[in-house]
Amino acid sequence: MVLQTETEQKIIVSAEKLFYQKGKAGTSMQDIADDAGINRTLLNYYFRSKDKLFEAVFRKAMGRFVPNLAAMLHSDISFEEYIPALVETVIDTMIENPQIPIFVLQELSSNRERMPQIIKEMGIDPVIALKKMEEAGVSKVTGGMDPRQVILNLLSLCIFPFAAKPVVLNILYSGDNEAYIEAMKERKKIIPQLMKQLMSQNRSR
Amino acid sequence: MVLQTETEQKIIVSAEKLFYQKGKAGTSMQDIADDAGINRTLLNYYFRSKDKLFEAVFRKAMGRFVPNLAAMLHSDISFEEYIPALVETVIDTMIENPQIPIFVLQELSSNRERMPQIIKEMGIDPVIALKKMEEAGVSKVTGGMDPRQVILNLLSLCIFPFAAKPVVLNILYSGDNEAYIEAMKERKKIIPQLMKQLMSQNRSR
DNA sequence: GTCTATATTGTGATAGAC
DNA sequence: GTCTATCACAATATAGAC
Numbered sequence: 411m412v413l414q415t416e417t418e419q420k421i422i423v424s425a426e427k428l429f430y431q432k433g434k435a436g437t438s439m440q441d442i443a444d445d446a447g448i449n450r451t452l453l454n455y456y457f458r459s460k461d462k463l464f465e466a467v468f469r470k471a472m473g474r475f476v477p478n479l480a481a482m483l484h485s486d487i488s489f490e491e492y493i494p495a496l497v498e499t500v501i502d503t504m505i506e507n508p509q510i511p512i513f514v515l516q517e518l519s520s521n522r523e524r525m526p527q528i529i530k531e532m533g534i535d536p537v538i539a540l541k542k543m544e545e546a547g548v549s550k551v552t553g554g555m556d557p558r559q560v561i562l563n564l565l566s567l568c569i570f571p572f573a574a575k576p577v578v579l580n581i582l583y584s585g586d587n588e589a590y591i592e593a594m595k596e597r598k599k600i601i602p603q604l605m606k607q608l609m610s611q612n613r614s615r
Numbered sequence: 616m617v618l619q620t621e622t623e624q625k626i627i628v629s630a631e632k633l634f635y636q637k638g639k640a641g642t643s644m645q646d647i648a649d650d651a652g653i654n655r656t657l658l659n660y661y662f663r664s665k666d667k668l669f670e671a672v673f674r675k676a677m678g679r680f681v682p683n684l685a686a687m688l689h690s691d692i693s694f695e696e697y698i699p700a701l702v703e704t705v706i707d708t709m710i711e712n713p714q715i716p717i718f719v720l721q722e723l724s725s726n727r728e729r730m731p732q733i734i735k736e737m738g739i740d741p742v743i744a745l746k747k748m749e750e751a752g753v754s755k756v757t758g759g760m761d762p763r764q765v766i767l768n769l770l771s772l773c774i775f776p777f778a779a780k781p782v783v784l785n786i787l788y789s790g791d792n793e794a795y796i797e798a799m800k801e802r803k804k805i806i807p808q809l810m811k812q813l814m815s816q817n818r819s820r
Numbered sequence: 821g822t823c824t825a826t827a828t829t830g831t832g833a834t835a836g837a838c
Numbered sequence: 839g840t841c842t843a844t845c846a847c848a849a850t851a852t853a854g855a856c
Contacts, residue, residue: 417821432725435641438849449823454851456821509724516721518781519714520637529785537789558787558798559805566775571767573778576723580734582763584742593764600764604813622839644832654841659833661839 418456420446425467430509433516434464468517471510474503476532479565483534490609494602497568501598504572505591511573563608567601623661625651630672635714638721639669673722674733676715679708681737688739695814699807702773706803709777710796716778768813772806 414422424445428437439460443450457463482489482496504511518528544557571578571594583590619627629650633642644665648655662668687694687701709716749762776783776799788795 415821433638433640433721435638436725439851440849451824451851452822458851460850512717512720512724515717515778515782516638519717520641522781529782534786555805556798556801559801561787562776562783562798562802563772563809565779566771567768570771570775570778573720573775574770576727577720577734578767581739582766593761593767596761596764597767600760604768607813608809620839643830645830656833656842657840663833665832 415456417446417448417452420448421453421456421463422467422470425463426470429464429467430471430507430513433513434460435520439463468514471507471514472528472532474507474510475500475514476534478503480532480534484538490606493564493605497564497601498598500568501594504569505594508572508575511569512575515573560605560609564601564605567597567604571597620661622651622653622657625653626658626661626668627672627675630668631675634669634672635676635712635718638718639665640725644668673719676712676719677733677737679712679715680705680719681734681739683708685738695811698769698810702769702806703803705773706799706806709774710799713777713780716774717780720778765810765814769806769810772802772809776802 421442424442425437428441428445432441439453440450442463443453453460453463457466478496478499482492485492575590579585579587579590583593626647629647630642633646633650637646644658645655647668648658658665658668662671683701683704687697690697780795784790784792784795788798
């Protein structure tokens with residue numbers, strides 16, 4: 411994975427671009443070869459099959475987010491303190507590659523058999539994660555609200571505006587990409603504030 | 616659209632099911648015919664082409680949400696008061712068809728030319744919408760926070776947990792669909808509360 | 821490693837019999 | 839309205855020359 415020929419890299423770059431935008435089924439090997447400016451059979455030479463090539467791209471995409479989420483779920487640090495850094499990392503990663511959330515979610519939903527397997531491979535054990543969350547004080551801090559709802563709120567606020575980029579950009583920002591990006595950057599400050607408010611609000615009731 | 620033969624209905628039902636799950640490119644006409652238990656050529660007889668069939672399914676899916684959102688954006692009622700009913704409607708619709716959000720978002724992102732056109736056709740004019748929002752007092756209520764960020768927060772909290780259902784279900788609810796649905800129903804109460812807190816919190820600063 | 825040629829299967833769509 | 843037969847083409851993949 412570290413040592414790659416120039417051709418191999420060109421393939422990965424084009425495959426990422428097209429798979430992200432049009433999905434696995436919507437992208438042909440020919441499309442990728444054309445985009446990379448190479449012969450189509452080279453894709454098979456380097457990756458053997460479309461499935462294998464896709465898997466490589468998919469795992470690379472997952473790998474940019476899952477470690478961050480896994481770190482949060484397994485962390486011993488106070489959940490509340492962990493939020494700002496997590497939000498910053500996740501949003502920065504998505505600003506670089508806004509198509510990843512929708513890509514990953516779509517492929518997971520059309521491929522439900524492999525889901526649990528991939529999740530496990532990525533190092534997330536749901537049971538342990540929930541236990542750690544409570545140990546780390548999430549349920550105390552949220553004043554009785556199900557910690558899973560808190561996590562859901564955080565993830566929703568971070569990820570959705572990117573998953574829905576085409577709609578958000580068009581409807582709310584009139585197609586102005588600069589304005590959209592600025593708004594997303596602003597959310598790195600907004601979201602931790604909101605989470606803090608929500609959690610302290612709940613605590614005081 | 617009102618009077619449909621039995622065959623036509625079978626086609627739509629199967630097409631919805633498969634397009635929702637596997638997307639346009641991931642679904643063949645044969646897949647749909649098999650699922651409906653009819654001959655493949657009947658799809659062409661009734662809908663002329665795959666594009667036309669898909670468009671019918673897509674518009675039907677959009678039509679379940681856009682009117683609600685458009686009603687909110689164009690409404691004269693106080694934004695704050697409008698929230699609980701909107702959240703209830705939207706979440707109930709998604710509980711019925713959890714695959715729609717990811718389906719719509721994915722197809723919009725792989726088909727960016729037609730986007731603005733369809734949005735406009737559905738009766739949402741971004742410029743008017745934003746103006747109406749401010750007239751309706753959104754920016755006052757949010758105490759200076761960009762009203763678009765408020766809308767984004769609301770939509771994120773409502774839609775994301777469904778768009779990410781496969782992940783959420785597996786990681787947070789250990790694959791227990793009953794528990795997942797219960798949690799989603801609970802959000803019909805949680806989200807309006809959160810929004811209210813967020814907006815009054817901002818106002819008092 | 822890179823190309824041409826080719827095998828095989830799948831796909832959307834239509835014509836025409838019933 | 840529904841079927842069979844058929845078309846034109848695109849898809850993945852491999853064998854073999856260079």
